Amino acid sequence: MSASGDPLDVLPAAVLADVLGRVADAGDIAACRLASRTLLAASYICPRVRLCAADRARRRREGGGGSPAFRATTANLASLLGPHLRSLSLDTAGGQGSPDDAMWVEEGEFDEADGLHLTCGEAVAAWATTSAGTVLRELDIADYWPQACWRKAEALPLISHYCQNLVKLCLKNAWLSVDRLKKMPNLTYLTLEFIRLDDEDLNQLNECFPCLHTLNLIGVGGLKDPKIHLLQLKACCWEVSNVPRSLVVHAPDLVFLELKCIRPDTLILDTPSLSTLKLTIDKLGATARVDGLLRLSNLRIESLDFSSLFPAFMDNQAIRTLELELPESSSQYELLEAVNPDYLLRRLASFSEVKLGPRFSRELKLCLAQYKDIQFGSCLKKLLIHVPQSGSCFHLMPLFEICAPLCEVTVLFHAESADAVRRQDAMSICMQNFPEIRWQWGTWQ
Template structure:
């Protein structure tokens, strides 16, 4: 390898995902060691094995402290543009209830540790990612945000996970465009400080951020928002005039206020809301709607005519007494211009119980539907076939059907279902696949 040109060797070193591998390369080769200071990124993750060895008396004396390893790596680099430090996923899943750890060797948002390396490399930093060890960080409040905002004037991307954060003394970061806070405890009852100090954020990910009672996002430049709330706030407010993509998962809030006029892609997972306050979404084209009370939620929707691609999911469904319309007919009433429709297993099961009744009204409702994707459990193959045939009979313009059959369905039933559907309609482009919770969908075959 020493015979390779230095630029190529440097490119190889730059592509190493783990800085621990970089350290091994430096020990193995004088040439690689001489080039290593030119690397512009550090990525060091503590494994569960390393953590276990550091806690075991026979091996702990031979383990270099994780923070010291990181400091040694970063101190040798001339210019640092990206820093990622944290614990690997198996270690992140360790619960405080499972192990009480009074140490701070993996408390990575701790002020003294951050001060030991950040001021030295902050000048060129563009990206910082810190994934803390929750067992050590959950009961220690960190002011890492104020340190980063004070030093990293050119930072573009910031990610912090598994920490108890303070927003005291955080100063505005006008260059930051991507912010991720995941499994974070905040003292504040709202997000006003985030709105104030990160005015240029275009991509915002808030995953499991707790301690919020009436959270409000008000960011003028925001384009993409992924927001998963771990508690049940009284109200949720999103004001973002340039937002294009929104993924929101929450429990039943009393009020949901959305002011996002340019929104085109919405993924909403919600049990329901006491009140929807949504200004017109004229550009909404793609909608993923998930709810345990889907029928009740649909009647509350104040928009829907612009939606072209619709996915609906329900993990719990109950049909009101005296139901007169199938779930598909109800969906197409709320979203009359849908061309592509995806029904997950819970919704399809309800559809099988209450299929399309037929008639001119149903055919008018479904004339724009061209593509349907469905996830089938096939409890009764004749019922499933009857439901599929009712779609074909009422959707005069349908040209594509993708049917995913549960992996537990016996192969003879699957084969019979496929053959009879393709025989019923040869004009449709059929695609067949398999699904099961926790596994990746797999294609079986296409129509011939």
């Protein structure tokens, strides 16, 4: 500090508080408080704060001193910042299960303590009942799985009672009850990740969060016949962790959907505004109703069940971009068994833009070798393909033959594959054989 005073005195307190809010980490904010009286004063009106158990444990080891309990510290912070707090992030997961040694809980090995269990009623009430609870706009809690996985928690009902002004809510690593859950009309963004949810059909979620624009359900278990019924939903990412009998999405305004599932008996997509669909699925069930996707323009499929998926999704003339990828465990023999080569190339030629993922590109060799060189028209204007680490461009020639005149083809070589000379030779052969194609070259890893 200079003799003339704190140089930060010239800045408005609101500006300094916003700067501290961008720092966010509670430990760093505490260091700023010690460095300057002006920052100390501004810290009391800080709008955003993040408290991480792993960071606190590290500082405790480095400093050799004690540290107050994590849950008590959270409550103290909420009381201290009070009506100024807009965003609160609490993390006892440390990226995995333990903030100290990153050891994830093994099956049957549970932590009987509860000092890091952030989604229990007592822990939530400690900060939610302060003046900060009513003004919070964003809340992110990553719980400590060894303590949270075997205890049903009341986080959702309490948050819905005390934090009615929340716009964004993210909860991770917990078993959540929905008893006495209240409607939250201001909430537009919800993420539940690695959650056991006592709402097997998602009825409570649909009723109590009716204004969601974004919904992310990542590894949410406890579902039986889940149905997303949200009239204002715009974007959804749903990674189904178990094998429910049916999956239903009724969302008339939905434009983006990423769905990862195994083999539901019933799949119903009542999403007439959907423009982008990213689908990862083992097998399409016997009952699939997806014929209302009139605005679908971007489709990504990761699967081997092409005999079901191609007719169900690709008989839509509005689709402009198609991306195909295979499951990690698949082989070129499975691809050949799953789809006729002539049928595959005819399908690819019917789209304006095609992207073939690394695994699909790798296993395409045997499939293209069976191609019978049947002539047909092509709409293909853009093609992206990955050359595998041990492969070359030569087996891809049948694919280049279906490109329309002046098609733009991007070939990505594996970064650890052939040397520069071999790459240059392959590039020269491609350009000589298909001079009408506009070539682009790159690498992938």
